[in-house]
Amino acid sequence: ESTLGAAAAQSGRYFGVAVAANRLSDSTYATIAAREFNSVTAENEMKIDATEPQRGQFSFTAADRVYNWAVQNGKKVRGHTLAWHSQQPGWMQSLNGSALRQAMIDHINGVMSHYKGKITQWDVVNEAFADGSSGARRDSNLQRTGNDWIEVAFRTARAADPSAKLCYNDYNVEDWTWAKTQAVYAMVRDFKQRGVPIDCVGFQSHFNSGSPYNSNFRTTLQNFAALGVDVAVTELDIQGAPASTYAGVVNDCLAVSRCLGVTVWGVRDSDSWRSEQTPLLFNNDGSKKPAYTAVLNALNGG
Numbered sequence: 021e022s023t024l025g026a027a028a029a030q031s032g033r034y035f036g037v038a039v040a041a042n043r044l045s046d047s048t049y050a051t052i053a054a055r056e057f058n059s060v061t062a063e064n065e066m067k068i069d070a071t072e073p074q075r076g077q078f079s080f081t082a083a084d085r086v087y088n089w090a091v092q093n094g095k096k097v098r099g100h101t102l103a104w105h106s107q108q109p110g111w112m113q114s115l116n117g118s119a120l121r122q123a124m125i126d127h128i129n130g131v132m133s134h135y136k137g138k139i140t141q142w143d144v145v146n147e148a149f150a151d152g153s154s155g156a157r158r159d160s161n162l163q164r165t166g167n168d169w170i171e172v173a174f175r176t177a178r179a180a181d182p183s184a185k186l187c188y189n190d191y192n193v194e195d196w197t198w199a200k201t202q203a204v205y206a207m208v209r210d211f212k213q214r215g216v217p218i219d220c221v222g223f224q225s226h227f228n229s230g231s232p233y234n235s236n237f238r239t240t241l242q243n244f245a246a247l248g249v250d251v252a253v254t255e256l257d258i259q260g261a262p263a264s265t266y267a268g269v270v271n272d273c274l275a276v277s278r279c280l281g282v283t284v285w286g287v288r289d290s291d292s293w294r295s296e297q298t299p300l301l302f303n304n305d306g307s308k309k310p311a312y313t314a315v316l317n318a319l320n321g322g
């Protein structure tokens with residue numbers, strides 16, 4: 021196959037991209053996104069500040085621009101993200117305790133009902149664990165509402181849209197030896213044992229010199245899958261975009277039957293949240309980088 025999405029589809033997987041609504045009017049960008057990928061994540065437009073700027077007043081203008089573009093171009097959509105300490109609107113930042121807990125529940129219900137039946141996977145909870153060696157939850161206003169906030173979010177989400185796969189999504193959980201990886205693994209094992217509804221784990225995979233790719237990522241994906249959840253690479257970008265590392269990540273996903281697919285976090289280097297690291301598959305002029313060819317070859321079976 022000659023595009024990333026079609027090549028991934030040969031094994032029943034997708035190859036997706038983060039799309040920013042305000043770039044869809046750039047024809048180079050839109051042409052590549054439409055041609056190469058078969059899954060879309062809104063880079064910012066489905067986040068809390070974008071979708072509920074005032075309490076109880078939902079706004080889906082930008083989110084629907086991304087969603088509609090994706091569907092019109094034959095792509096499925098990952099939802100990102102419902103409960104997160106970051107990109108909260110001001111009104112939510114000022115809440116705490118039971119009022120914040122209720123606001124989180126109302127937010128999940130409001131966004132998921134708008135997209136009911138339309139989203140393949142939702143990142144229900146994003147980045148809830150601390151970096152470093154503690155293995156602890158990240159301190160946040162949501163965490164301070166009580167340790168059960170994550171399972172409440174997942175139970176709320178399951179009731180709001182039973183057709184969506186419900187994911188926990190995080191970064192620095194790719195290396196099996198990291199404490200954060202072990203902490204998320206323990207949470208997922210506990211959720212599965214207690215019947216808390218969780219279907220998938222998203223590994224953001226923002227690799228750079230501080231958080232390098234390690235080939236034990238495959239072990240991580242296998243071990244999580246063995247708990248009975250699907251896994252996905254959700255926000256891939258790699259400092260310098262070395263072709264061999266990109267191929268390694270893709271081959272790790274292909275090696276794990278429960279790995280649903282790979283999403284890269286932007287189209288061209290100039291579209292990246294860290295463009296100075298040139299971490300993506302396309303140059304600023306839209307031409308394909310060596311990493312693109314390596315990924316396509318891996319998806320085509322080597």
Ligand code: G3I
Pocket residue numbers: 063064106107146191224255293
């Ligand atoms: O839209 C406003 C614009 O009106 C304003 O003039 C401008 C001035 O700063 O800011 C614009 O908003 C920015 C937004 O991106 C849209 O471009 C925010 O400042 C900026 O903080 C925001 O950054 C996003 C970041 O999440 C915020 O946390 C990145 O685009 C986005 O790629 C990044 O994505 C995250 C994932 O959601 C979660 N995992 C990590 C990943 C990378 O940080």
